[in-house]
Amino acid sequence: xxxxxxxxxxxxxxxxxxxxxxxxxxxxxxxxxxxxxxxxxxxxxxxxxxxxxxxxxxxxxxxxxxxxxxxxxxxxxxxxxxxxxxxxxxxxxxxxxxxxxxxxxxxxxxxxxxxxxxxxxxxxxxxxxxxxxxxxxxxxxxxxxxxxxxxxxxxxxxxxxxxxxxxxxxxxxxxxxxxxxxxxxxxxxxxxxxxxxxxxxxxxxxxxxxxxxxxxxxxxxxxxxxxxxxxxxxxxxxxxxxxxxxxxxxxxxxxxxx
Ligand code: GEK
Numbered sequence: 001x002x003x004x005x006x007x008x009x010x011x012x013x014x015x016x017x018x019x020x021x022x023x024x025x026x027x028x029x030x031x032x033x034x035x036x037x038x039x040x041x042x043x044x045x046x047x048x049x050x051x052x053x054x055x056x057x058x059x060x061x062x063x064x065x066x067x068x069x070x071x072x073x074x075x076x077x078x079x080x081x082x083x084x085x086x087x088x089x090x091x092x093x094x095x096x097x098x099x100x101x102x103x104x105x106x107x108x109x110x111x112x113x114x115x116x117x118x119x120x121x122x123x124x125x126x127x128x129x130x131x132x133x134x135x136x137x138x139x140x141x142x143x144x145x146x147x148x149x150x151x152x153x154x155x156x157x158x159x160x161x162x163x164x165x166x167x168x169x170x171x172x173x174x175x176x177x178x179x180x181x182x183x184x185x186x187x188x189x190x191x192x193x194x195x196x197x198x199x200x201x202x203x204x205x206x207x208x209x210x211x212x213x214x215x216x217x218x219x220x221x222x223x224x225x226x227x228x229x230x231x232x233x234x235x236x237x238x239x240x241x242x243x244x245x246x247x248x249x250x251x252x253x254x255x256x257x258x
Contacts, residue, residue, distance in 0.1 A: 012038035027082070027107035035083055035110075041204035042214075043149065044197070045248035049179050052246070053086055053146060054093035056177060056255065061143040064171045067100055067126070075142040077169075078103040079134045079162075080150025084114035087127060096124035104130045104137060135162055139169035148179045152222050159225075163237040170258040176239070179246075179253040183224045193250040200249065227252055 012034040031038070039046055061074030074094070078087045081103035090101060103118070105111050108131050115129040130137075134150070135158050145166045151159055166176055184190035201211050225233070227244060234242045234256050242256035 010034040010037065012041065027105075027110055029109045032083070032107075032109045032113050036085070039082075039085075039149075041206065042201060043181075044200055044251050045246060045253075048248075049148065049177075049246060049253050050085055050089045053089050053177065056175060057090055057093060057144055060173060060175045061094075061099070062173060063098065064143055064173070065100070065141055067097075071097065073098060073100045073126070074144070075100045075102065075140060076144040076146065077101075077139060077142055077166075078146045078148075079166075080147065080153065081105045081114055081129070082107075082110050084118045084127075084129065086146045086148050087114075087118055088121060091118070091122040091125045091127065094125075096122070096126065099125065101125065101127040102130065102140075102142075103127065104132050104134055106131070106133045137165075139165055141171055142169050143171055143174045145170065145174075145176045147176065149181070151178060152180050152224060156223055156225075160233060160237060163233060167238045167258065172258055174258045176256040176258075177253060178230065178234075178256065179251070180230065181222065181224050182227050182230070182250050182252050184250070185226050185228065190250075197249050224250075230254060 010033045057074070057076065061076065063072040063074050065073050065075040067073040076090055076099065078084065078090075078101060081087055082105060084103050087101045087103045091099065103111075103114060105114065111129050111131040118125075118127045118129060135154065139145070147166075151162065154162060163176075170176065184193055198211055230252075231242060231244075231254070234254070239256040239258065242254055244252055245255050246253035
């Protein structure tokens with residue numbers, strides 16, 4: 001099932017004109033309108049990671065939680081859900097009564113659209129879309145947490161607390177899937193990865209102006225860690241086991257086991 005009607009997804013033309021140098025990237029209505037096109041053309045492996053989420057969920061969501069009506073359900077958090085692509089992928093895999101999804105994003109433009117898309121596609125499912133800062137939310141006991149390209153937008157100093165909150169909420173046997181853009185510690189490797197990443201964007205139709213405009217807008221907004229840095233932080237918050245299961249250029253996805 002497609003996430004949105006392709007006819008209503010705008011082509012990403014956000015950085016096709018010279019920008020005010022002070023302009024910063026924000027998840028507003030303009031971004032929402034072209035988001036599916038933008039993320040697919042800008043994030044190597046985005047579709048592959050989404051496709052694996054229901055496969056992981058099948059193995060790790062064991063109906064450990066109590067639903068509102070007293071029935072056993074699997075509760076999954078989609079943190080920084082944007083238009084709900086990860087929630088969509090999961091909902092398609094579970095019967096409505098077996099799954100409870102809580103999709104949270106700080107951008108009202110995102111959550112408004114996500115709620116419509118999810119409700120239109122999965123009206124029978126228990127999916128709550130919440131507009132909130134994930135730093136302020138107390139998570140309920142859950143089986144799976146998805147942080148797909150979200151932690152990178154939080155100030156570095158706030159990342160441990162968010163992961164601790166997730167660790168504490170996960171039931172034994174549950175998982176966190178953490179997908180992030182990273183940088184390499186070695187400068188030469190990093191330069192190679194960044195150049196090939198720009199080649200990836202060129203191959204997907206972005207011009208030099210669009211690539212440099214987006215890079216400037218994301219400066220100090222999207223702050224990457226190294227892959228080792230992510231693993232160290234997961235250790236720090238208590239995850240005893242965590243594995244890099246996917247890497248495509250400078251984008252990685254880690255699964256952390258509770
Ligand atoms: C996907 N996961 O398609 N609290 C909640 N949301 C936040 C916060 C915060 N403090 N900061 C940023 N966001 C999605 C893609 S996009 C990735 C995630 C990207 C939200 C922000 O509003 C945006 O919707 C999302 O994190 C990041 O699977 O655009 O590169």
